[in-house]
Amino acid sequence: MAAIEVRGVSKSFAGFQALKDISFSIGAGERVTILGPNGAGKTTIMKLLIGLLTPDSGEILIDGHEPASIDARSVIGYLPEDAQPYRVLTVRENLEYIAALRGVENVKDRADLIIGYLGLSDIARTKIGALSRGNVQRVSIGITMMHSPRILLMDEPLNYLDIPTQEKVIKLLESFHATYFVSTHILSIAQRMTERVIMLSKGRITWQGTIADLNRQSFGGETLESTVSRMMQDEWQSH
């Protein structure tokens, strides 16, 4: 059974067609990036997968369940873009509070583990409001992982992180053996974190394949960024 199954999904907002007949499938343990320019519909897909939005048509299944169901939410970890935990709570309180909402057992031990993994020990008793944006992002990633999710949906997960922290987070994610679905418009993140790419433009899937397939699309000495840019422009012109 696929971890994420999307079949013929369309979504519009007040007359604007954000997604048009989107279909893709992600197997358990697969690591996939959804790549596209700003406004392509990446965040809309994320919100549909987590059940915050309902599609106008089509079907979405998370581990065989409806996205808004408790079964689906219990296996998903969701990190939105520019995530902001509760500013009045400390780092540890945020981790424990969300773990409690998710019904995690041994909340305290789990929080200790995540704090250790992400190197948050020295700021564990600090209020979120007093942290740098990079540290807030680290805490948000920790919150996403508190319940050991089998499927991770992450919108620009490495935003604001310095290079050493990016490396630390990538290693941590790799050790989790979960299914990843990462939304980004930065190609290097796709290359580092995932093995398959779904390219999205103006609400349509324009291309999908492995990173190796993507490399094969380049002509001559073309960089991968130039290749992706060319592919997106070709797609715009054809519409």
Next chain:
Amino acid sequence: MNGSLIKFYFRTRLPGRTLIFSAIFYAVLLVPGFLYFEITTPESQPSVFFYEIFIFLLISLFLSVSTGSVSSMKSDRDFYFVLPFRKGELVTPLMLFKFYTTGTILFVLVFDLSAAYHGSGGSVLISLFAALAISVGSTSIGITMMAVNPLVRMVVSVLITLWAAIEILGSPYALITLATSGFLFGVPISAAYLAVPLILSSIISADLGIEKFSVERGYSRRETRKISSFDRLSPRQAILKFQTTFVSTSLRRRGSSGYAPSFRLRTRTAVIITSAMAAVYFYVLYFYSAIASITSTFVVPYVTFYIVLIVISSTPNLLNGERMWMSFASMGDNAYFKDSILAKCVSAEILLAPFIAADVALSFFGIAYVLSSAFVLALMVPASMIITFYFFSERVASQDLQGGVISGSSAGRNFILLVPSAIFFVIAIASIFFEYVLAVSLIAMNLLALGIMFRGRRWSRITNYLSEHGFV
């Protein structure tokens, strides 16, 4: 004074529809007030209750416009501070704008003109002074709250609290009676209305710090807090603990991410504060009832009126401090909404419990009419919170994305958010004339709240609305 800046500010902040809606809103407010004075005999003075409402309106308007100023100035800051203006030049259009948009001045003026016609001369002057005080003071607070120096912010907060406390818990009746007795008392008391705002204005000159705020307020400052544990709690228990452990203010606005609480307070500390306030309330009402002519059983004491109105007007904002992406992704959104609102009701009741106790104690001393206050605080507050949240939270989310209703940047349709407060206002006034109105309202509101909690169908719609409008 920079004329082009003033013109630009007004044009960008005052869409035509807002003017039309505000005109309709204030017209609706004016009619009952005008009728009241017209049906009373020329010899009779406006009742104590109406004087109290008058004061209440001034204070609430002052405080609400002040908090609105904070958000509007925050949102303006990034835009205006790249322009070649001095900070003093920015203050002028803001202040003029506040003065212009403080439409309740009209309400107060018509009340006063009508009262003056019936023999309570002198109150027009106090209205004008009060209007100016609202305008100057709210702008001052708005700017000063952004001062870099935390000591300045603290001093301002203390001044505002003291001023409000004197107005609310002191004797507004005595103040107004003196002020309206003639110019001898009217002028100094009117001037007193200006005193606090002028002090605040001086503080602005001493330490404005808006420019510095965005640059210098670093994110590296670490604050070590005594922490709470959510270990071994069910989701419902965790929500209840979170909502009842901390009380946080939401005066500071942080870009599009909503209101950022400027500080948090342990609920038990907050209860000590409300207990002290309830003690003052008890003391004032014990002696005050001797001169007040209120005998009706179901008249809401004005302090209660004020408290409930604050709760109702702030209820739709309950979403501001929430992090829906965390909560919705963790549990069913319907369950989260319901558990959260219930926990917030419990939290509100904990804070109000000292006032309820004071009301019950006063009733034992023979001041029977305050018992209605206990009922209102215990039953109407939670019911109105549930109803208001259920029907108006979507609009607030939308308003929040636009930059706030009082900042003047929002569309006129957001005036609908004043409907719950207006309904309560009508109930409170009607209960003066028809005692059963309050009792019937209490029963009806609680039945409606129960229905919403058990059979409400809009919870998912609220979630969907918030997601579609980028709130989650």
